[in-house]
Amino acid sequence: MDDIEQIKEKYLGHQFETKEFEVNAEVLAECARACGEIAPRFTDPAHADFQATPTWVSSLARGRNLPQDFPMFGGVGFDGGKDVTPYKAVRPGAKLTGHTHVHDIYAKTGRSGRMIFVVSRMELFDDNGDKVADADTRLVIKESKTS
Numbered sequence: 392m393d394d395i396e397q398i399k400e401k402y403l404g405h406q407f408e409t410k411e412f413e414v415n416a417e418v419l420a421e422c423a424r425a426c427g428e429i430a431p432r433f434t435d436p437a438h439a440d441f442q443a444t445p446t447w448v449s450s451l452a453r454g455r456n457l458p459q460d461f462p463m464f465g466g467v468g469f470d471g472g473k474d475v476t477p478y479k480a481v482r483p484g485a486k487l488t489g490h491t492h493v494h495d496i497y498a499k500t501g502r503s504g505r506m507i508f509v510v511s512r513m514e515l516f517d518d519n520g521d522k523v524a525d526a527d528t529r530l531v532i533k534e535s536k537t538s
Contacts, residue, residue, distance in 0.1 A: 395498050407458040408491040416483035419443045443481035448524045449473040456511050465535030474527040481523050489513040507532040
């Protein structure tokens with residue numbers, strides 16, 4: 392576990408990407424309907440309170456999920472889930488800026504060996520500089536027995 396502590400020292404809080412996004416009303420409505428949402432404030436762009444569903448920000452594509460030189464422990468990473476913390480409604484026409492950093496790193500050991508969990512967090516801000524959401528992506532790396 393000492394190696395995890397060294398990796399934490401090097402990477403925790405390290406911002407490795409900034410990306411811009413434009414919020415499109417039709418995309419918001421289509422995504423809401425595809426997820427089974429029926430409330431008009433999420434599905435009808437003409438609704439007076441139209442906005443993105445709270446989890447919509449997890450669909451924003453990042454360029455990278457980890458810093459370029461992040462160690463993979465000889466294993467292959469796979470998606471371990473998403474978490475969203477909404478702070479403010481996302482409205483069509485907004486320009487969002489996402490800043491992504493390594494938020495957490497931890498390991499668990501079980502019958503199949505050690506697995507390393509890496510949480511990258513994209514903090515999203517609107518064009519006024521207000522934080523609208525945190526979107527976390529959890530990557531799970533199954534450590535290779537040879538590493």
